[in-house]
Amino acid sequence: MNDEEIHLLVAAVNPVRASDLGDTGRTPQSDRLLQEILRQRPGRRRRRLLTAGLLGGALVAAAVSVLIVQSLPPAPVPVQHVVSQGQAHEILLAAAARAQSRTETGRYWYSSGHVDQLLHREHAGNEYTLRISTQVTGEYPRVRSDGYSVESYGASTIEPVTAADAAAYRRDGSPGQNENPAEGISIPDPPDGPELAGDSVYEGTIDGLPADPVAMRTAMLTWMRAHGGVPQHPEPWLFREATKMLEGREGIIAQPIRAALYRMLAGLPGVRSLGTVRDPLGRVSQGVAMTDTSHRLGTLDWQLFLDPTQDLMTASRAVVLKPGTDNSFTTPGMVQYASTTEHQGWTNTKPPIP
Numbered sequence: 001m002n003d004e005e006i007h008l009l010v011a012a013v014n015p016v017r018a019s020d021l022g023d024t025g026r027t028p029q030s031d032r033l034l035q036e037i038l039r040q041r042p043g044r045r046r047r048r049l050l051t052a053g054l055l056g057g058a059l060v061a062a063a064v065s066v067l068i069v070q071s072l073p074p075a076p077v078p079v080q081h082v083v084s085q086g087q088a089h090e091i092l093l094a095a096a097a098r099a100q101s102r103t104e105t106g107r108y109w110y111s112s113g114h115v116d117q118l119l120h121r122e123h124a125g126n127e128y129t130l131r132i133s134t135q136v137t138g139e140y141p142r143v144r145s146d147g148y149s150v151e152s153y154g155a156s157t158i159e160p161v162t163a164a165d166a167a168a169y170r171r172d173g174s175p176g177q178n179e180n181p182a183e184g185i186s187i188p189d190p191p192d193g194p195e196l197a198g199d200s201v202y203e204g205t206i207d208g209l210p211a212d213p214v215a216m217r218t219a220m221l222t223w224m225r226a227h228g229g230v231p232q233h234p235e236p237w238l239f240r241e242a243t244k245m246l247e248g249r250e251g252i253i254a255q256p257i258r259a260a261l262y263r264m265l266a267g268l269p270g271v272r273s274l275g276t277v278r279d280p281l282g283r284v285s286q287g288v289a290m291t292d293t294s295h296r297l298g299t300l301d302w303q304l305f306l307d308p309t310q311d312l313m314t315a316s317r318a319v320v321l322k323p324g325t326d327n328s329f330t331t332p333g334m335v336q337y338a339s340t341t342e343h344q345g346w347t348n349t350k351p352p353i354p
Contacts, residue, residue: 075230077221080214083266087273088288091306092266099259099311106346109140111248113341115190116317118161120329123175128168129161129329134190136339139351140251147350149251156187161334193240196318196337198296200228202241211256213264235268236292236302243304243316248344258311279305279315280340291321298324300336315340 083089112135119130135154141147156177160166178184195201204223209216217238224230231237242261245253253261265271265288274287285305293299299322305315317338320330327336 075225077218077225077230078234080217081269082214083269083271087275088271089266091273091286091288092262092271095306095311096259096262096266098309099255099262102255102311104346105142107142107146107348108346108351109142109248109252109344110138110347110351111140111341111344112137113339113343116335116338116340117188117190117196118327118330118334118336119185119188121172121185123172126168126172128165128172130165130169130185131159131161132185132187133157133159134187136190136249137351138249140248142252151249153190158185190339191337192244192339193302193316193318193337196297197236197240197292197294197300199231199237199240200224203227206245206250207254207257209257209260211260213260213267216260216264217267233292233294235270236290239265239268239271239290240302243302243313246304246313247316247339247341248313262311274303276308277305280317280335280338281315281342283314284308285314293322294324296324296326297336298322298327312344313341 114133114135116131116133119132121128121130134156136151137154138149138151139147140149158177160169175184177187179186192201202220202223204220204227209219217234220238220241221230221234242265244250246258246261268290270290271288272290274289277285277287279285279287283305286308287303287305289301289303291299291301298320301319301321303317303319304313306312307314315338318336320327320334320336321332323330323332330336
């Protein structure tokens with residue numbers, strides 16, 4: 001808020017007779033209020049301006065309102081509770097041990113796969129839901145002299161979800177991908193898990209996080225408290241953020257930090273085992289999951305799939321258990337979002353990025 005805006009605010013809550021105003025449009029009262037506001041004006045911390053009630057007095061023609069500048073303390077980081085047993089705990093600790101012991105390396109970390117998301121469309125009297133699958137390729141050099149990290153979105157495919165969706169899609173002319181929504185389907189960029197849930201995304205350092213899993217949780221939530229606020233449901237948020245980091249699309253993460261991320265997941269209350277399952281591409285995996293509920297997306301089961309022999313994630317997805325207001329077009333069991341990795345690993349040859 002600049003000085004002129006403050007003057008306008010002071011004038012609005014400090015009514016006076018027009019005859020009392022000088023050439024500057026100010027009064028001694030407004031100047032005193034202004035000086036008090038400027039004296040308490042915050043730097044980066046948020047403040048709330050509150051108006052007090054009108055003060056009665058001998059003058060009936062005007063009343064004085066008082067501005068109170070009140071500091072808003074940030075929400076505290078919740079106490080961290082740790083799970084120390086259970087099948088999911090053991091699965092994730094085993095992945096942490098594999099991450100800690102892995103020694104192979106190369107000039108580039110390469111990954112390729114696809115991200116699936118649902119798109120609900122109403123057009124020309126037709127209403128249908130589509131599954132949009134977008135190719136995602138990443139190249140991450142180990143040292144800066146070999147270049148910069150590159151993530152590229154490739155072609156997208158469009159597929160109706162149900163037979164009824166397919167019929168409505170055909171009636172709509174089976175539109176293909178087009179940047180002009182009036183002429184075709186405008187494909188949104190693939191979100192990651194936290195963005196899909198409506199939470200802010202952790203953008204602080206990754207390799208600089210503590211290797212202790214509880215300290216890591218606290219550090220991430222403390223960063224969020226200073227950059228948008230502590231998530232409403234911290235455990236599911238941490239689950240989704242760690243999943244995003246471990247997918248291998250956040251750049252190269254040092255092995256001790258990868259191990260700590262798995263250990264952090266292992267200690268989260270609410271994490272549970274899916275057992276030995278098939279990932280979205282049919283590969284044998286070990287699955288773990290966490291459920292989260294919000295008004296916007298209802299109840300989603302956030303699932304991740306682990307390679308049983310390496311410290312690699314093969315896929316993650318969000319399965320609808322109960323729709324919310326923003327995904328009311330879904331039914332229980334539908335996959336709202338999925339990220340599937342087809343190939344990943346070290347290479348000494350610069351990958352071909354489209």
